[in-house]
Amino acid sequence: MERIYTPEVAHHVGERVRVAGSLHTLRRLGGINFLVLRDARGTVQVVVDTAEALASLESLLPETVLAVEGLVVAEPQAPGGIEIRAPRFEILSPVRAALPFSLNKPALKASLPVFLDHAVVGLRHVQRRGLFRLSAGIMAGFRATLDGLGFTEIQTPKLVASATESGANVFAVDYFGQRAYLAQSPQFYKQIMVGVFERVYEVGPVFRAEPHDTVRHINEYVSLDAEFGFIRDHRDVMAVASAVMRGILAYLQAHYAAELETLGVTALPVAPAEFPAIYFPDAQELILQRWGEDCRGEPDLAPQHERWLGEWARTEFGSDFLFVTGYPMGKRPFYTHPNPADPAYSNSFDLLFRGTELVTGGQRLHLYQDYLDALARQGVTDLKPFETYLEAFKFGMPPHGGFAIGLERFVMQLLGLDNIRLGTLFPRDLSRLAP
RNA sequence: GGGGACGUAGUGUAGUGGUUAACAUGUCGGCCUGUCAAGCCGAAGAUCGCGGGUUCGAACCCCGUCGUCCCCGCCA
Numbered sequence: 001m002e003r004i005y006t007p008e009v010a011h012h013v014g015e016r017v018r019v020a021g022s023l024h025t026l027r028r029l030g031g032i033n034f035l036v037l038r039d040a041r042g043t044v045q046v047v048v049d050t051a052e053a054l055a056s057l058e059s060l061l062p063e064t065v066l067a068v069e070g071l072v073v074a075e076p077q078a079p080g081g082i083e084i085r086a087p088r089f090e091i092l093s094p095v096r097a098a099l100p101f102s103l104n105k106p107a108l109k110a111s112l113p114v115f116l117d118h119a120v121v122g123l124r125h126v127q128r129r130g131l132f133r134l135s136a137g138i139m140a141g142f143r144a145t146l147d148g149l150g151f152t153e154i155q156t157p158k159l160v161a162s163a164t165e166s167g168a169n170v171f172a173v174d175y176f177g178q179r180a181y182l183a184q185s186p187q188f189y190k191q192i193m194v195g196v197f198e199r200v201y202e203v204g205p206v207f208r209a210e211p212h213d214t215v216r217h218i219n220e221y222v223s224l225d226a227e228f229g230f231i232r233d234h235r236d237v238m239a240v241a242s243a244v245m246r247g248i249l250a251y252l253q254a255h256y257a258a259e260l261e262t263l264g265v266t267a268l269p270v271a272p273a274e275f276p277a278i279y280f281p282d283a284q285e286l287i288l289q290r291w292g293e294d295c296r297g298e299p300d301l302a303p304q305h306e307r308w309l310g311e312w313a314r315t316e317f318g319s320d321f322l323f324v325t326g327y328p329m330g331k332r333p334f335y336t337h338p339n340p341a342d343p344a345y346s347n348s349f350d351l352l353f354r355g356t357e358l359v360t361g362g363q364r365l366h367l368y369q370d371y372l373d374a375l376a377r378q379g380v381t382d383l384k385p386f387e388t389y390l391e392a393f394k395f396g397m398p399p400h401g402g403f404a405i406g407l408e409r410f411v412m413q414l415l416g417l418d419n420i421r422l423g424t425l426f427p428r429d430l431s432r433l434a435p
Numbered sequence: 436g437g438g439g440a441c442g443u444a445g446u447g448u449a450g451u452g453g454u455u456a457a458c459a460u461g462u463c464g465g466c467c468u469g470u471c472a473a474g475c476c477g478a479a480g481a482u483c484g485c486g487g488g489u490u491c492g493a494a495c496c497c498c499g500u501c502g503u504c505c506c507c508g509c510c511a
Contacts, residue, residue: 032468406511
């Protein structure tokens, strides 16, 4: 008999069906017992009321993998109004060891380190599983939105020869006796590919060797990158970035309602047709006026400043999103395009989502000579590591720009997680390289 | 890299100097024919992270050490 998924069982009342999955829970009441079987899509109750059937489950613990054949019966007392009776069990993979923590309770009760140590089974919990389904939905929504805008998906190398993009620390690896690095971003390659496809995006891992230890940093994360040509300036990039955010949220609403419900998300973030934006120096002025902290002249915003600005966007514009534009040039990588009217500031932006930096982007330089000048200003004398990168500009690149979204941070802010590690399948941090 | 807090059964917690370290959950055994966080009865399970010190006496106080978490810097 062909196996069906648990949500389909309801369509087979009066028939015998075969379902397969994990033993979620077995409630033994004596003469009647209820086994709940969990598969990838849901759960179904199986009534076990004969000694033989019960004996076939003897000494099996939760997470035992089994197949069940039985008769589907409509029963008002059953969860979902449906249950399987007169079952025959086929044990596919018996479990006789107790789990480190219960997976069959509504809320998973394990501390963060315990959960992470046992993530291989902990991820099976319905809520954790739903969270990572949602994460898949964010990637799918990102792709769907950009596909609709004429972008081409690319995959660029994660093993790279030079680690010269910015100040961020990189992981060095041995590459057949040569020094190589794990890519800290696809920046160079995605720009190069604008010369090929004009509009590109990439979903892939990036590696940061920063020894930071906070609730919103990990050392390997998934970056949702986009880059495209023939822009006027960074405002065109912001328009696409906000369209992507709205596109992702709409995609979740359309295709991931069940996961959102499982995770208790009753309302999606407020993403207005046009996201509010504030110019970097104006943001600092606002912080002084509203919260009395003078950070004018500082090259960057501190996390507290971002939280304040997030509140402000919420109360002032009813938006969960806020662009901060024009970060000082000194704080941005060399490929950043300056503001022609105010060259100390850049044509770049951050997008704050509920008061945390979620997206960084901007207009890039596109003229060959500008790159040579920018690198010289950075004190770079050896252009050799930049050779392949610069070659693209030598042979003509359109005005372009792009942005990158941190996937796990998006999940974290969307679901109000306390720690980004909860939004990462197998997080890599200062002390965690396994599982 | 700088600062702060916390380490107690498998798991989550209580216990702030005094016999046998408590509760919930999980596990094991028993009862139970409508459970859905099942219920009731019983059992096992902790050298209180590790090492040293103070004390008649330490889970508790002190020092060291290891581990974990949080904040800042930095970033997505």
